[in-house]
Amino acid sequence: MKQVWSANLRWIAPALVLLVAAALRLWNLGNPHSLVFDETFYVKDAWSLWNNGYESTWGENPDANFNAGDTSGFSTDPSYVVHPPLGKWLIGLGMSAFGAQNSFGWRIGVAIAGILIVLMVMLIAQRLFHSTVLTVVAGSLMAIDGHAITLSRVSLLDNFVTLFTLAGFGLVLLDREQNLPRLMAWLRRRRAQLGDEAQGPTWGPTLWNRPYLILAGLAFGLACSVKWSGLYFLAGFAVYVVVMDALDRRRVGLPFWISAALLKQGPATFILMVPIAVVTYVTSWAGWILTSGGYYRNLVSQDTSLRWSGPLSWVPDWAQSLWAYHVSAYQFHVGLVTPHSYQANPLTWLIMWRPTSMFYEGVNNGEAGCTFDSCASAITAIANPLIWWGGSAALGYLLYRLVRYREWKVGFILMGIVAGYVPWLMYLNRTVFQFYGIVYEPYMILAITFVVSVILAIKDDYKRNTGIAILTVFGILTVLVSIFFYPLWSGMQIPYWYWHIHMWMPSWI
Numbered sequence: 001m002k003q004v005w006s007a008n009l010r011w012i013a014p015a016l017v018l019l020v021a022a023a024l025r026l027w028n029l030g031n032p033h034s035l036v037f038d039e040t041f042y043v044k045d046a047w048s049l050w051n052n053g054y055e056s057t058w059g060e061n062p063d064a065n066f067n068a069g070d071t072s073g074f075s076t077d078p079s080y081v082v083h084p085p086l087g088k089w090l091i092g093l094g095m096s097a098f099g100a101q102n103s104f105g106w107r108i109g110v111a112i113a114g115i116l117i118v119l120m121v122m123l124i125a126q127r128l129f130h131s132t133v134l135t136v137v138a139g140s141l142m143a144i145d146g147h148a149i150t151l152s153r154v155s156l157l158d159n160f161v162t163l164f165t166l167a168g169f170g171l172v173l174l175d176r177e178q179n180l181p182r183l184m185a186w187l188r189r190r191r192a193q194l195g196d197e198a199q200g201p202t203w204g205p206t207l208w209n210r211p212y213l214i215l216a217g218l219a220f221g222l223a224c225s226v227k228w229s230g231l232y233f234l235a236g237f238a239v240y241v242v243v244m245d246a247l248d249r250r251r252v253g254l255p256f257w258i259s260a261a262l263l264k265q266g267p268a269t270f271i272l273m274v275p276i277a278v279v280t281y282v283t284s285w286a287g288w289i290l291t292s293g294g295y296y297r298n299l300v301s302q303d304t305s306l307r308w309s310g311p312l313s314w315v316p317d318w319a320q321s322l323w324a325y326h327v328s329a330y331q332f333h334v335g336l337v338t339p340h341s342y343q344a345n346p347l348t349w350l351i352m353w354r355p356t357s358m359f360y361e362g363v364n365n366g367e368a369g370c371t372f373d374s375c376a377s378a379i380t381a382i383a384n385p386l387i388w389w390g391g392s393a394a395l396g397y398l399l400y401r402l403v404r405y406r407e408w409k410v411g412f413i414l415m416g417i418v419a420g421y422v423p424w425l426m427y428l429n430r431t432v433f434q435f436y437g438i439v440y441e442p443y444m445i446l447a448i449t450f451v452v453s454v455i456l457a458i459k460d461d462y463k464r465n466t467g468i469a470i471l472t473v474f475g476i477l478t479v480l481v482s483i484f485f486y487p488l489w490s491g492m493q494i495p496y497w498y499w500h501i502h503m504w505m506p507s508w509i
Contacts, residue, residue, distance in 0.1 A: 009132065014122050028490060029104050030104040032361070034063075047100050048079070050089070053294070054295070056293075058073045079295060082332050084285065115152070117166060124173060128449075138446060142442065142445050147441060151438045161229060164226065165420070167219040168220040172212070183248055202256070207245075207268065217280075224281050235419075242265065288322070296322075337431055338431050340433075349424075354434055356434050360377070375496060382502075392444065394450070421440045487499075
C-alpha cells in the first residue's frame with residue numbers, strides 16, 4: 001500500500017500544483033474588460049492579422065470602440081509592427097475561439113502558455129533532480145509567483161517566448177543526457193572492431209542521430225517567431241552544446257577533443273539546429289508572404305531600384321522586401337529610447353527596482369462599487385519578493401558552485417540566465433521593462449530548487465534539519481506573501497490603503 005501511495009503521489013502532487021497554477025491564471029481572467037498596457041497593440045494586431053493575414057491599421061478611437069465590443073474597426077491598410085507574427089497568431093486563436101469581444105478570449109492564449117510554463121518547469125526539474133519533492137518545489141514557486149501570474153493574465157508576447165525557450169532548454173537537456181552514452185558506445189564499437197589499433201589518434205564520431213537537437217532548434221525558432229530575443233537562446237545553447245560535446249569527448253578519453261568538437265561535431269550541430277529554426281521563423285510570416293497587403297510587402301516590386309543584383313539577384317522580391325522590413329525593425333529596436341514612466345534599467349532587474357504597472361484605476365466611495373473612502377484596482381507585474389530576491393541570491397550561490405565544483409547542472413541552469421538576461425545588458429540606454437525578465441525567471445526558480453537540493457542532501461542531521469526548518473518557514477511565508485499580493489496581480493478592487501501597503505519600495509509606486 002505504501003508503494004502504491006508513493007507512486008500515485010509522484011503524479012498527484014505535480015497535478016495539484018498545475019491545478020493551482022491554472023486557478024490563479026484563469027480566475028476572472030476577463031477582468032478588466034478593457035485593453036490594458038500593450039494589449040492595445042498586440043490584441044488589435046492579432047485580430048487584424050487573423051482576418052487579413054497581416055497587421056492592419058484601425059480607425060479613430062480604436063481602443064474605446066474595441067472595449068465596447070466593436071472589433072470591426074480594422075482596415076486593409078498595413079500597420080508597421082516590429083515583432084514577428086507567431087505570438088499574435090496565438091492570441092488571435094483565442095479570440096477566434098471565444099469571440100473578439102470577449103476579454104477572456106484576448107487573454108486565454110497567454111494564460112494557457114503560463115500554465116504550460118509551470119508544467120515545463122516541473123518536467124525539467126524532474127529530469128535534473130530526479131525527485132518528486134524538488135519537482136513540486138520548482139512547480140509551486142513558478143505557480144504562485146506574481147510576475148509569472150501577471151504575465152499570464154495580460155495579453156503580451158513574453159509568455160510565449162518563455163514557453164518556447166523553456167521547451168528548447170528542456171530538449172537540450174534530453175540531448176545532453178544521451179550524448180555521453182553515445183560517445184561511449186562509439187568507443188566500444190571501435191575497440192571491438194580495431195582492437196589495439198583503437199588506441200590511436202582519432203577525432204571521434206560525428207553524431208547526427210540527435211533528434212532532440214532538431215526539436216530544440218524548432219522550439220528556439222518558434223521563440224524567435226514571437227520575439228527576436230529568442231535568437232539569444234538559439235545562439236547561446238548551440239554554443240553550449242558544442243562546449244559540452246568537447247568536455248564529453250575529453251571525459252571519455254578521446255584525443256583532439258577541442259578541435260573535434262569545433263570542426264567536426266560543431267558544423268553538424270549547426271546543421272541540426274539552425275536551418276529548422278530559420279525555416280520555422282520564415283514560415284511564421286506565411287500570412288504576410290501569401291497576401292499582398294502587408295507593410296513593405298511589395299516594396300521591391302514597386303521600387304525596382306531596391307532590387308538586389310549580382311549573385312543575389314535570384315532572390316524573390318517578397319524575400320528581399322521581407323529583409324528590408326527586418327532591417328527597418330532592427331533599427332527601430334536598437335534605437336528605441338522613448339521615455340516611459342515604468343522603464344527599468346536591466347542592471348536593476350535582479351533586485352526588482354521598477355516593476356511594471358500595467359493597469360491602475362482609482363475611484364472614490366460610491367463609484368464602481370467602491371465601499372471604502374477610496375479604492376484601487378491594479379495589475380502590476382511585481383514578483384513575489386521572497387521568490388524573486390531569493391532567486392537572485394540563489395544565482396549568486398550557483399556562480400560560486402560553478403567556479404568551485406564545475407557542476408554541469410549548475411552550468412546548465414546558469415546558461416538559461418546567460419541567454420535570457422545577459423544580452424539585455426547591451427541595451428542599458430534603450431527603453432526596456434522589468435517584465436521582460438519573465439523569460440529567465442524559470443531558471444531563477446530552478447536555481448532556488450538546486451539550493452533546496454543541496455540543503456536536503458546535507459549529511460549532518462542537525463544541519464539538515466535546521467535547513468529544512470528554514471525552508472519550511474520560507475515556504476509558508478512565500479505562500480502568505482502571494483496571497484497578500486494576489487489582488488495586485490489580478491485587478492481586484494481593493495481599498496486604496498491596502499494597495500499602498502504593497503509598495504515596499506518608493507520606486508514601486
